[in-house]
Amino acid sequence: MRRSPFPIAALLVVLAIFYALAVSRDVYEATTPAGIPWHVLLRKVYSVIAFALIGGTAIWALRIRSAWPYVFGVAAYSGAIEVGQYVAGAREGLDWNAFDVACGALGGALAATIRARRGTERT
Numbered sequence: 001m002r003r004s005p006f007p008i009a010a011l012l013v014v015l016a017i018f019y020a021l022a023v024s025r026d027v028y029e030a031t032t033p034a035g036i037p038w039h040v041l042l043r044k045v046y047s048v049i050a051f052a053l054i055g056g057t058a059i060w061a062l063r064i065r066s067a068w069p070y071v072f073g074v075a076a077y078s079g080a081i082e083v084g085q086y087v088a089g090a091r092e093g094l095d096w097n098a099f100d101v102a103c104g105a106l107g108g109a110l111a112a113t114i115r116a117r118r119g120t121e122r123t
Helices: 007-025 025-031 039-062 068-087 094-117
Strands: none
Touching: 007 039, 007 068, 039 068, 039 094, 068 094
């Protein structure tokens, strides 16, 4: 039986939307302005949540049994966002870039953990 291309198309749309939001300076400033206490921590927390949503979408679309492709895939996607933000003018430094990629990996791992605990390892 042939699988529908819809899940892959939906994943690509989700990736494109999150990428556009992540590289937008306006969205960056609107979501957590520097005047909010703990704004950096808030950004990191919602980035992990966003990456978990991306990982969950990837799990639904790709149906790969192992968790590692989601951990590394979401981390690589996070790295691509860091490159896009650099091109757009953000200069956080390599230490923050590495931390953000780790947040991506954590989000992918979170999605895979939730999947495993819910018993949805079906193909």
